[in-house]
Amino acid sequence: MKKLLVIGYVWPEPDSSAAGRRMLQLLDLFLEQDYEITFATTAAETEVMTDLSALGIATEKIRLNHPSFDDFLAEMDPEIILFDRFMMEEQFGWRVAEVCPDAIRILDTEDLHFLRNARQEAAKRNLELNSKMLQSDLAKREIASIYRCDLSLIISEAEMDLLQMEFGISEKLLFYLPFLETELSxxxxxxxxxxxxxxxxxxxxxxxxxxxxxxxxxxxxxxxxxxxxxxxxxxxxxxxxxxxxxxxxxxxxxxxxxxxxxxxxxxxxxxxxxxxxxxxxxxxxxxxxxxxxxxxxxxxxxxxxxxxxxxxxxxxxxxxxxxxxxxxxxxxxxxxxxxxxxxxxxxxxxxxxxxFSKKSFSEAFLHRLIELKAKLVEHRQNNFTGAMLTHHQTASTKFMSRYIELKNKLEELNKKRPI
The missing domain is CATH 3.40.50.2000 (Glycogen Phosphorylase B;)
Structure with missing residues (x-):
């Protein structure tokens, strides 16, 4: 069976937020294609989170900066890994690239965080939004994550235009996928x-x-x-x-x-x-x-x-x-x-x-996945910037994470020592 791993920022709450609704729509779409899905997250459970097990979706609590994630990833061996927001790709992307190099890496941006933050700052200061505000440190992080992934799902056409026109990102790395809704009778x-x-x-x-x-x-x-x-x-x-x-x-x-x-x-x-x-x-x-x-x-x-x-x-x-x-x-x-x-x-x-037609957009997305799977090596060769950023991320984030792992182990050993 085809396997999908979702690394979630939070547990889905479709009745609380548009992000929760979006995630549930994506999960439903993959379920309809007979994927075996595991939803993994570091987040704490909430009272209003969706019962994923009732949908036939496995769940996994994962830890930051811990080798247990590598073991979990190797055992599952997913075909596709979906990062829920760029922060999850930052934290786990290098491990995914090392343990499952052939897995398709997809980023669901939800919305562009750097755009929202720039607009908030502009509103606070009563200024017009400009390129300098957009080209923030947060933008550099989020766009680097987009480059490191094989495909990024963009929910708004305006954000598609911004990424291509303002930042020169190839449309081959982006896919416009709005909310997926059924028509009212x-x-x-x-x-x-x-x-x-x-x-x-x-x-x-x-x-x-x-x-x-x-x-x-x-x-x-x-x-x-x-x-x-x-x-x-x-x-x-x-x-x-x-x-x-x-x-x-x-x-x-x-x-x-x-x-x-x-x-x-x-x-x-x-x-x-x-x-x-x-x-x-x-x-x-x-x-x-x-x-x-x-x-x-x-x-x-x-x-x-x-x-x-x-x-x-x-x-x-x-x-x-x-x-x-x-x-x-x-x-x-x-x-x-x-x-x-x-x-x-x-x-x-x-x-x-x-x-927002579910039928038309979901068919186009699934077709894009088939194309991506068939030409993944060529696709990555054409994305040298992504390969370069992945290399440097692995060199920096990896060793910082290894340092934190070792520090945590030493602290655990010190706790066990008799006084």
Whole structure:
């Protein structure tokens, strides 16, 4: 049986984050191709993680800077190794290259971390994003990881363009793979609540993700007071996993700013709302909240950064505005105008069907894997930069890791010695 090893940054939580949803979609795709899958991670388990064993996926707890990973890797002997974010490739990539040199190495970036961080810094300093901000130390690390892998999955077309145009990365090392969704049937669409059956606004997103927290704070301080002035009876319900005290302290029933926290069913709460608000000032990748909104027929107001990579040549599922006053006006208009609202809903259905089709994108990805497997030696010969970076990574990271291994062994021996 074909074997896939996923080295995960965290355990998948599809109900908490877009990253968790993305990982589960990839796992499902490989399961459908009859791969024997093992998900390995150094992360601690959580209460809301997916039960991978119920899906037929084996799990393994692995250790950093420990030779036990080499033994595990040699015994499993996977055909494909998928790194969940570049940090996992940094930590385990050199071991994979040594123990399983013939295995295909795939990086799932989730989003470009260096892009998100550069935008956050620009927003904090009230500056326009520029090349100097993009060419950070984090960018060097992440792009080096892309070069060292045989293929990197990029979730946004905008990020595909950035990597090729700004950094000159060959398209042969990249593959555009957005969220993989199934089309809604006409019957499913008809079952959704209509305009009149819905009430209030909604914001949703994992609060450990800095762009989401910043967006909620932006709503509270700058946007919601303007909306509330026009719609004094309306409320906004704030949902998201892992709400810290700074989030719950924003709750104010008198102002109609209701912090709900964790949503047992994202679909249920999004479906009951009339409009989703996401005033994102920075970020990267694609936003899972918008996919949920499309599937539940809920139009949305967001920013240019928020909708990046979502629409292509199609129309957005609502309104786009970047400044607080314009955002508030767009939100009120979408909330009160049934014709505009229904148009936004139809646009969302079209985006789901034409931009995120599981069938078309998964077929193209599987075809790319077949090509890669057949020409892996030639592919790597054409990626000299990747070979060079792998060589230097092995020379540096390897010996640092070996030093830490030895240091840990000595500490364990000292603990066992009698006083």
């Amino acid at each position: 006409e019957e499913e669409k008809k079952k959704l609540p209509d305009f009149e059956a819905r009430r209030n606004f909604i914001s949703i997103g994992n609060f450990r993700h800095q762009p989401n927290w910043d967006a909620v704070l932006n709503l509270k301080q700058n946007i919601w007071p303007l909306i509330r002035k026009e719609l004094p009876q309306a409320e906004i319900h704030i949902y998201g996993a892992y709400p810290a005290q700074k989030v719950t302290q924003l709750h104010n029933e008198r102002e109609g700013f209701i912090v709900k926290g964790w949503a047992a069913s994202a679909s249920e709460v999004i479906q009951s709302a009339r409009v989703l608000l996401a005033p994102l000032r920075f970020g990267a990748g694609l936003k899972g909240k918008f996919i949920d909104a499309m599937k539940n027929g809920t139009p949305a107001v967001s920013t240019s950064v928020g909708i990046e990579g979502m629409t292509g040549d199609l129309s957005w599922m609502g309104k786009i505005a970047n400044e607080p006053e314009a955002f508030a006006q767009a939100s009120v208009k979408l909330y009160t105008n049934r014709e505009l609202w229904e148009k936004g809903q139809r646009n969302g259905f079209e985006l789901l069907e034409k931009r």
